[in-house]
Amino acid sequence: MISSDRLLGLVVAGFGCVLLVWLVPNFVSSHPGDPLDPSLFPRAAGWLITLLGILLFLFAGSGGSVPPRREVLVFGSFVVALLLAAFWLPKVGFLPVACSLMVASLLLLRERRPLWALLTLFAVPAFVWFLFEVLLQRSLS
Amino acid sequence: MIDCKVLIVSATACLLANAALASECPDGFPSDNVNFQVGFGAGGGTDTVARKVASDLEMATGWTVVVENMPGASGGVMARGLTKKNPDGLTIGVVSNTTVAINPHVNPDIGYTHEDFKYLGTGMVLNYGLVTLEENPYDTLEEFVAMAKEKGRATVSVGASSHTIAVDAIAEHFGIRLVSIPGKGSAAALQEALGGHVDATIQGTQHVPQIKAGKMVQLATLTENRAVYAPDAKTLQESGVDLSIEGHIIFIAPKETPDDIAACLASHIMDVTTSDDYADYMEGLEASAGNMGVQGTTDWVASASAFYGDRLAK
Amino acid sequence: MADYSLLISGLADVFTLTNLLFIVIGVTLGQLVGATPGLSIIMALAIAVPLTYGLDTLTAIAFLISVNKGGTVGGAVPSILLNVPGTPESAATALDGYPMAQKGKPMKAMKYALYHSVLGDLSSDVVLILLAAPLAVVALKMGPVEISALMILAFTIISGLVGDSMIKGLIAASFGILLATVGLDPGMASPRFTFGMLELYDGVPLTAVSIGALAMSGVLVGLISLQGKPGSQSAIQITGRPREDSVVTFAEFFANRYVALRAFIIGTIIGAIPGLGSTTAGFLSYSVNKQAAKDPEAFGTGDARGIAASETANSAVVGANLIPLLTLGIPGNIAAALLVSAFMIHGMQPGPLLFEEQGRLIYGMFGAMLIANFCNLGVGQFGMRFWALIVSAPGTVIYPAAMLLCFAGSYVITGATFGVYVMICAAIFGYLMRSFGFSIVAFIVAFLLTPQLENSVLKARLIMDDDLSLLLDHPVALALLAMAVASVVFLGPKKKSRRSDIPAATGQ
Secondary structure (H helix, E strand, C coil): CCCHHHHHHHHHHHHHHHHHHHHHHHHCCCCCCCCCCCCHHHHHHHHHHHHHHHHHHHCCCCCCCCCCHHHHHHHHHHHHHHHHHHHHHHHHCHHHHHHHHHHHHHHHHCCCCHHHHHHHHHHHHHHHHHHHHHHCCCCCC | CHHHHHHHHHHHHHHHHHHHHHHHCCCCCCCCCEEEEECCCCCCHHHHHHHHHHHHHHHHHCCCEEEEECCCHHHHHHHHHHHCCCCCCCEEEEEEHHHHHHHHHHCCCCCCCHHHEEEEEEEEEECCEEEEECCCCCCCHHHHHHHHHHHCCEEEEECCHHHHHHHHHHHHHHCCCEEEEECCCHHHHHHHHHCCCCCEEEECCCHHHHHHCCCEEEEEECCCCCECCECCCCECCCCCCCCCCCEEEEEEEECCCCHHHHHHHHHHHHHHHCCHHHHHHHHHCCCECCCCHHHHHHHHHHHHHHHHHHHHHC | CCCHHHHHHHHHHHCCHHHHHHHHHHHHHHHHHHHCCCCCHHHHHHHHHHHCCCCCHHHHHHHHHHHHHHHHHHCHHHHHHHCCCCCHHHHHHHHHHHHHHHCCCHHHHHHHHHHHHHHHHHHHHHHHHHHHHHHHHHHHCCCHHHHHHHHHHHHHHHHHHCCCCHHHHHHHHHHHHHHHCCEECCCCCCEECCCCCHHHCCCCCHHHHHHHHHHHHHHHHHHHHHCCCCCCCECCCCCCCCHHHCCCCHHHHHCCHHHHHHHHHHHHHHHHCCCCCHHHHHHHHHHHHHHHCCCHHHCCCCCHHHHHHHHHHHHHHHHHCHHHHHHHCCCCCHHHHHHHHHHHHCCCCCCCCHHHHHHHHHHHHHHHHHHHHHHHHHHHHHHHHHHHHHHCCEHHHHHHHHHHHHHHHHHHHHCCHHHHHHHHHHHHHHHHHHHCCCCHHHHHHHHHHHHHHHHHHHHHHHHHCCCHHHHHHCHHHHHHHHHHHHHHHHHHHHHHHHCCCCCCCCCC
């Protein structure tokens, strides 16, 4: 298995190239030589990313590793739950979304103690709702 | 003490206003909270005006007026959202002239023009002026131009794109090289000028206390008439430059808002902004309300939009 | 020079029951908001401003200042207990606070943070009261050329924080620079990388990014570590520790005096210059103190000096930030801008005449600031026990609650789900960076500093007409640039040879 750092170096340098040849020319207006040139900093970032990516590929260390598959799965599940929650928030309101999100976390965490589970399920959304809607007067949906 | 006085004054004003206007609002309006959506962040001039008008409106009418900040793209994010809102008169946008008269010309993604709104009036006039540090050796526009000619160039810090237009117009008229130094807002522009890093700056309100303190002088007034706080400074038009710019804080509603509801909102906003209390408040900020009313605002925005469209096309 | 009768009557004004009550409420509210991941001090202030309509001017301003001061103290709490920074400026506190808490000294870490925060705040208030006018003049002389040089120096100093791998740290910083260029460019106001999305015109919202990359990614790491251990107890063990692990003696506090002094000077300077901020100050001070230490490798392992460096500096910014506001009428940061709106709501436009016209009010405000510092200490002492109690609930309650708070907080920033999506993206990015050993801190700091750097470089180029020889007219800028070069030359190689196994990013 190749070192993950080497692979990362390639990915980073590749992204830097994409940035320089496609993203910056197409999504930033460019006026070379003008002190106001909007593309100066994006271009500089592009070069930095490309060069540093190549350096990482060449001098890959041992640091960092791909997290175990189980961890990635759990992480992915939480992210999906959050995305679904964000998607449904404007449609069904905060409290239903919040409670569903809590159900998802309890299932993912396999909490079995009923008292704590109930606390997470109902008290936490109610508390957050109270904090924003009532105390801080900020609408949540 | 002062608070009580203010309260009494506006309370009487409200009673009068209510009596006079009760018939103008359609029955059952508003059916819910009225929302003021401010196109800028909390703490700026637009936000301050929105909050003042909102709290005065609450006192005058007994409605609940909620103020929300929805900053982004000089009010563009909020204004674009407003065009898609239910036109029931319950959502009112509070923006500046940049939002409706300049944004549509500079940003192709903005997705609205000044014609997509009903205008309900204005809340504050910005007195644009070209100002410089008192200790600089030039006190008038002529002396400033002479300095720029001698040095080959002069720098002017600006806080918004409409200011750059004024700088370019001055440079073009006098045949000098003026470099606009763009900053994030007028406060940053003022800071450059106070530190002596630029030769002059264009300001809307924040320069007035500096002039009163004797730290700055007004080289030229950019509005149509001379400014009260700087009666000696000539307007650009007096100096032969064919340009006057003015800023307003504007109340807008979606285009399809029913006429009777829009009229009711506009007349309440007019009452609030023409009250003595509001005038006192504006005086504290070295500004004035100058509410142009529904027709006045609509016409002004149309002409401002045409003006900027023309200038920016160059 | 000062009018003493005005001073005394001003200070006396603040000692009313109403004012004291509002100061305590403000400090408590600020600490609560600061300690809640997903809520920012700016948000708290924006919410508090309308609450002050009905109050008289001094009470209103005292209340707002207290909220601000409370917030700087509160942010450290979740950074220490959960490695979930409550505010971006407390992210530097997490670097040593969380390891110290893991070693079984959470109370001690919180006390270090509280005492140094109050110390930094108090000292900078004293500087504000005594030296505001001369400092403001000096700060004004920092023009775009000097600020550009200062930003470059800040970048080189903070690169000391990049962590295990220099290359990876710099990559993280480059991504921060890239992300900061999204939105309208500062010169021509043309959209960059907005892909037609109007929401991106003002850039990627900083608060959403910091909630996501710092707080939410920390929460997710916490959740993952809980998974499969359903019976787990609290996230961190607080009770049942020997006494010396939960108190800070005066000797221990005093031992950090040089660290605190350096941190205080950095915080005050950064605060006095409009446009920089407490997050920059915290990280800058952490870096400087780490590099100045005889044993830099101890930083990041739960060293009290790290907490002292970060907390003293980020709190010292709060008082100093008012210097440009009170002397020149220029708000130094968003918090000061919100204070301006409070002034304006009460019919005052801050400017150079503020002291002359409103002297009594300003001295009253100074009095309120001093009182608020002591309230901060008292409320903080009490609050610690409260937080300790909350965190003693099982992780299956605490982490989902923190997740929901981040979710709601990022929604409220923009009043739309856009903020939530940005936050989730930042959390994914933050998690990946943690996993692969990239420094989130380098990423966030670069993201934070770049707009200021780009803006000043642009202005500096225009002012100097792209003629580098004009740099000779700017001796301060030259000196700062020389310091930047020196910090690369002298600190760079030494750092390499000393490079240790310090986990530099939060959460490693």
